[in-house]
Each structure stands twice: as C-alpha cells, then as structure tokens.
Amino acid sequence: xxxxxxxxxxxxxxxxxxxxxxxxxxxxxxxxxxxxxxxxxxxxxxxxxxxxxxxxxxxxxxxxxxxxxxxxxxxxxxxxxxxxxxxxxxxxxxxxxxxxxxxxxxxxxxxxxxxxxxxxxxxxxxxxxxxxxxxxxxxxxxxxxxxxxxxxxxxxxxxxxxxxxxxxxxxxxxxxxxxxxxxxxxxxxxxxxxxxxxxxxxxxxxxxxxxxxxxxxxxxxxxxxxxxxxxxxxxxxxxxxxxxxxxxxxxxxxxxxxxxxxxxxxxxxxxxxxxxxxxxxxxxxxxxxxxxxxxxxxxxxxxxxxxxxxxxxxxxxxxxxxxxx
Ligand code: TXA
Ligand code: MG
Numbered sequence: 001x002x003x004x005x006x007x008x009x010x011x012x013x014x015x016x017x018x019x020x021x022x023x024x025x026x027x028x029x030x031x032x033x034x035x036x037x038x039x040x041x042x043x044x045x046x047x048x049x050x051x052x053x054x055x056x057x058x059x060x061x062x063x064x065x066x067x068x069x070x071x072x073x074x075x076x077x078x079x080x081x082x083x084x085x086x087x088x089x090x091x092x093x094x095x096x097x098x099x100x101x102x103x104x105x106x107x108x109x110x111x112x113x114x115x116x117x118x119x120x121x122x123x124x125x126x127x128x129x130x131x132x133x134x135x136x137x138x139x140x141x142x143x144x145x146x147x148x149x150x151x152x153x154x155x156x157x158x159x160x161x162x163x164x165x166x167x168x169x170x171x172x173x174x175x176x177x178x179x180x181x182x183x184x185x186x187x188x189x190x191x192x193x194x195x196x197x198x199x200x201x202x203x204x205x206x207x208x209x210x211x212x213x214x215x216x217x218x219x220x221x222x223x224x225x226x227x228x229x230x231x232x233x234x235x236x237x238x239x240x241x242x243x244x245x246x247x248x249x250x251x252x253x254x255x256x257x258x259x260x261x262x263x264x265x266x267x268x269x270x271x272x273x274x275x276x277x278x279x280x281x282x283x284x285x286x287x288x289x290x291x292x293x294x295x296x297x298x299x300x301x302x303x304x305x306x307x308x309x310x311x312x313x314x315x316x317x318x319x320x321x322x323x324x325x
Pocket of ligand 1 (some may be wrong): 024027029031055092109110115133134135175176177199
C-alpha cells in the first residue's frame, strides 16, 4: 500500500523540525529538506557525504513556487515549465536571495523542478514551501528507485521515507540551463534536447565534451557530471556484445539475451523500460558481490527520440563504469 495523508503529516512534522524526508518522484527518490533552512540543507550534504560544491535541485509544487525561488523568471523557463511540469525537467534560473547559498554551492543560479508524483506534490503543497531533493543515495553511489533502496542506505531515525512505489522513469531529470543566451543541457534525461528545442523554437546546446575539464577547473557546470557518479561498489565495465561471453566466470552480466550457465540479469530492449530498470538491476548485480559487473553496450536506437534516450542511459552507464577504469 502506498503511503497517504497520515504519512504526509508525519513527513511534514519532520521537515518542520529541520529533519530529512525521502520522497518518491517519477525519476528517482529524493532526499528532502526545507530548502529555505540553511541548517536543514547542511544536514543533507552531511548525511550524503556530498561535496559542498555540488548544488541541489529545489523541488516545487507549481510554477508560482518556482518563481519565488528565482530572482528572474526567463520566458524560456516559463515555456518549458508550462510544457513539461510536473515532469523530469530541472530548469536553472537566476537565484532569489530567499534560497540559502549552500543550496546552490555559492552559485548565483538555482535549479528548480516540479516532480510528477502525487504523494510528493501533496507533500510540497502542504509544506507550503520548496524542498531540496538530491537523489537519496550516499554521494557517488547508485540512485534509489524504490523506498527500500533508500532504507538500505539511511536509518529511519535520520530519514523518514515516504513510500510511493517504484519510480517510473528510473534515471534523473534532464537539467537545462536557461540563465544564459543559449539554453544548454547540463545533464541528459528523458526530456530530450529535441523536445526542448520544439517548445523553445531554438537549438539547444548539448553537454559539452569538455565538461570534465570544466569541473576540474573548479567551475560548476553540474558537478553531478563528474565521471565517478552513479557507481556500484563492484568493478563495472561496458562490454561489446561480441565480448560478453568471454567475460570472467565470476562476472554478473547485464545483457539483452540470457546466456546459459552464466549469472545474467536480462535487460529490456526498449530505452524507456531499460531506464526504469537500470538502477535496480545494478543494485541486484552489486548485491551478488561479483568479481565484476559487465554491461552489454546498448544499441544507439533507430529514431531520434530513441537515440536521445539511449544517450541519456549511456551517460549513466559510462559513469557507473568510470570508477573501475
Ligand atoms: O531527477 C532528479 O533530478 C532527482 C530527483 C530526486 O528529483 N534529483 C537529483 O538530484 O538527481 P542530484 O542532486 O542527485 O543531482 C542534481 C544535479 C547535479 O548534477 C547538480 O550538479 C546539478 O543538478 N545542479 C543543481 N543545481 C545546479 C545549478 N545551480 N547549476 C548547475 N547545476 C546544478
Ligand atoms: Mg544524485
């Protein structure tokens, strides 16, 4: 049974004390705290072990609440929010002074997003004020897509978990920056550059190939874009289909077709179901404590929409594999 009004009240009591509440969204579970309380936000960084230079997304229940977190509300932000909210899109806009500086890691811009989950929309609306919501996992590890995933990482006295069932989308929101002259995607997701361009009527800049250099230089393009993110504990490798069978016998294989006598997790062939399954599959693989996790390289896709979703998935897969390379 998913949680309801009673659990929402308990969650709000926690938030009012400056405590932490994990909430479901259509992408992954978030680790919520009062976005207007510097101390509550500090607790989020501490419990995740998150570097203080990695800014948090501010979660709102409607456009009005987003506008209160923004110093300016560009027309592009209005168009994108009207088209895609509630939904898996975080929009970076100039930051209002009501948002404490630790939320944005000192940056003058803030990411706002209205998540598409009835329980969490009801929570934020009843709280009456925005919540920060990084993915509810220790920094650098796999994002949670079920309430149990969150409970595996954080004890109930530290984090109250609202259970809204498994997340439908499975990978984190698209992050788009509209605070400059050309809109730019900083993190790819299920809302694709083509979808954004269609609404804005202008081209979208992609995640730059120099993003790691930018991060190393201390700029903050989107520190979640550092290579060592979303990683299992076991060494993880992306493998071409032709090489999968020759992997070490101790490996767990994430493949599209089962291989007899091997430990396999069979993945969906379509990109959206694959995204929804990915993080739980990586957690299951990791729990088997294999010598390594070998992930069969996904296809590129045949339509533009498929290609964009596979690219967002590849972004996560290459980061999952980056730790062990
Ligand atoms: O789907 C999601 O976005 C989930 C759910 C819970 O809403 N949240 C999430 O948060 O993925 P997190 O903290 O794990 O990732 C936020 C990403 C990071 O890469 C961060 O660097 C970037 O957004 N970000 C946040 N605020 C930013 C800002 N002001 N400028 C640039 N990047 C920002
Ligand atoms: Mg995260």
